[in-house]
Amino acid sequence: xxxxxxxxxxxxxxxxxxxxxxxxxxxxxxxxxxxxxxxxxxxxxxxxxxxxxxxxxxxxxxxxxxxxxxxxxxxxxxxxxxxxxxxxxxxxxxxxxxxxxxxxxxxxxxxxxxxxxxxxxxxxxxxxxxxxxxxxxxxxxxxxxxxxxxxxxxxxxxxxxxxxxxxxxxxxxxxxxxxxxxxxxxxxxxxxxxxxxxxxxxxxxxxxxxxxxxxxxxxxxxxxxxxxxxxxxxxxxxxxxxxxxxxxxxxxxxxxxxxxxxxxxxxxxxxxxxxxxxxxxxxxxxxxxxxxxxxxxxxxxxxxxxxxxxxxxxxxxxxxxxxxxxxxxxxxxxxxxxxxxxxxxxxxxxxxxxxxxxxxxxxxxxxxxxxxxxxxxxxxxxxxxxxxxxxxxxxxxxxxxxxxxxxxxxxxxxxxxxxxxxxxxxxxxxxxxxxxxxxxxxxxxxxxxxxxxxxxxxxxxxxxxxxxxxxxxxxxxxxxxxxxxxxxxxxxxxxxx
Numbered sequence: 222x223x224x225x226x227x228x229x230x231x232x233x234x235x236x237x238x239x240x241x242x243x244x245x246x247x248x249x250x251x252x253x254x255x256x257x258x259x260x261x262x263x264x265x266x267x268x269x270x271x272x273x274x275x276x277x278x279x280x281x282x283x284x285x286x287x288x289x290x291x292x293x294x295x296x297x298x299x300x301x302x303x304x305x306x307x308x309x310x311x312x313x314x315x316x317x318x319x320x321x322x323x324x325x326x327x328x329x330x331x332x333x334x335x336x337x338x339x340x341x342x343x344x345x346x347x348x349x350x351x352x353x354x355x356x357x358x359x360x361x362x363x364x365x366x367x368x369x370x371x372x373x374x375x376x377x378x379x380x381x382x383x384x385x386x387x388x389x390x391x392x393x394x395x396x397x398x399x400x401x402x403x404x405x406x407x408x409x410x411x412x413x414x415x416x417x418x419x420x421x422x423x424x425x426x427x428x429x430x431x432x433x434x435x436x437x438x439x440x441x442x443x444x445x446x447x448x449x450x451x452x453x454x455x456x457x458x459x460x461x462x463x464x465x466x467x468x469x470x471x472x473x474x475x476x477x478x479x480x481x482x483x484x485x486x487x488x489x490x491x492x493x494x495x496x497x498x499x500x501x502x503x504x505x506x507x508x509x510x511x512x513x514x515x516x517x518x519x520x521x522x523x524x525x526x527x528x529x530x531x532x533x534x535x536x537x538x539x540x541x542x543x544x545x546x547x548x549x550x551x552x553x554x555x556x557x558x559x560x561x562x563x564x565x566x567x568x569x570x571x572x573x574x575x576x577x578x579x580x581x582x583x584x585x586x587x588x589x590x591x592x593x594x595x596x597x598x599x600x601x602x603x604x605x606x607x608x609x610x611x612x613x614x615x616x617x618x619x620x621x622x623x624x625x626x627x628x629x630x631x632x633x634x635x636x637x638x639x640x641x642x643x644x645x646x647x648x649x650x651x652x653x654x655x656x657x658x659x660x661x662x663x664x665x666x667x668x669x670x671x672x673x674x675x676x677x678x679x680x681x682x683x684x685x686x687x688x689x690x691x692x693x694x695x696x697x698x699x700x701x702x703x704x705x706x707x708x709x710x711x712x713x714x715x716x717x718x
Contacts, residue, residue, distance in 0.1 A: 268372030271382035272433035312570035317562030361425035372433035489693035517576035526630030
């Protein structure tokens, strides 16, 4: 794969200056179009030690308008990063629509290094590459342009480059003992890199292999590839939009049995028993949360349900007895401008808890397949694609030993109306009622179909939906607390074995 590097392309200073001026103009023109576009640009610069990655990145920042570019340099994960799933630190740094992120040290770095050092076997490495391809496909499906460039050097070139850098006092600092160690592992590194590039070079995120022995040549090559990629991506998006405008709207004819209709909404608990059981289970929950924190087990609780189903009341009964230092409640409303500029999962990745902590989402990423689906805020392709994206997202959390509990609080239409009317009579609850609440009732059947499909397609063995009969708020609150207690008890028992 890397044999082409033997050509040792070189560009003279005069030719470089002439071509760089023209290329810079084209890059700035493309960047101006990108700023008004509806997609982010993700640039990955990777390759051999001494291959000129830093010089290429410096030139890109020189040629582009740096007000709209961020260069992300990631080294070994920090303690905070290791306490979250591996992609957390990358999600936090992803550029918004119209912006550019240049990565030196990307999601490829750690898997490559671990495979070269035999910290993971071939099966583990392939699993890492599958996760990377899944991430890149998810971003590309959302419109992101991913440009991946590998700067290559032959072994003798790398040795020569490291010696040159070491001799010059101005560049000596750039060469470390690790670089010399990597030179000794050159053949092994090439073997692993070739596997990674071969398996992850896809049509939506192909690799460009660039000879790195001459920085003039590599900088021009990467710059030219970047501007061509931006222009071609815009043309593809325009063509896709034109086809979408011409196509008739998609219609789905799915016969479904509404699982919500099987719930017994007559379940209730007398107030006296509720108070006694609430005190009992809240005390138990307090002890279990402290134990889970001590063993650094994190939990994510997702609350979805009809308007006025009692999500807030259930959350309050939980948080009353949990140490405020170790939980956060994330109320999810319409996305902000910043959130709208990113993939819809971005704002949820930002709040993944640290080890031992709890994040409670009052509404969640399931909005993509509920309100955004029903209200037409997401295209049919977007919300249909979201089922697998959500399952993959949750699997990445579970793989990091983060527990997930997903509650759907269900009430019937008559009970919802009664609660609406009561809220209008109580001064401190009037703010909860809006015109949208009444308008949403007109689409009750559409929402019920969406909920049924959501439950069917996103319930997994490790992360099932927990359907809560909520016509009686006492029953609903206790069921939520008891379920969370059972989850923590199971985790703690497993850890003790």
